[in-house]
Amino acid sequence: MKLLKFQQPNCAPCTQVSEYLDNKNIKYEKINVWDDPEQASNYGIMSVPVVILLSSDGVEIRRSVGFKPQELNEFAEFFQQ
Template identity: 35%
Template sequence: MSIIKVSDQSFKSEVEAQGTGTVVVDFWAPWCAPCRMIAPVLEELDQEVGDKLKIAKLNVDDNPESASRYGVMSIPTLIVFKNGTPVDKIIGFQSKDALKNVIARHLS
């Protein structure tokens, strides 16, 4: 599965809908250096976990509504959703192994 881009308009159908499985949303902005550092890590994770996980990116500058609704105060923030419900939050740059450990807890 490839990483998708979501917006305030598509957030509900792509992330919050029942039956969407496990979705990791990367709240980021183009000017954020740690966000640019985590992007290749997410690409690698996407290749490794395949269809078990959907990864979505939401630009907080262009989509402030979703970021505000989930209390995103600093970026990068990754929120793990399970069938539309937020179940975990990771703030700041993390190694691939650290991300894998958090995500693995929520894969079914």
């Protein structure tokens, strides 16, 4: 499993998501949509923050847009199994 977090600088909700994931000790890959617009486009990112859970073969399992602790808790469960 792999977790991608799409963000941009000076985004308060993006910071909240990072702090939440860090507090849960969940490893994730940060992708700055301004620095990597091609990858953001490949995943259909229209706003940030977006967290995407990928299977081991790269298939999207779940997606969360914005800072939604309940959804992030569900993501955390995948990494606690």
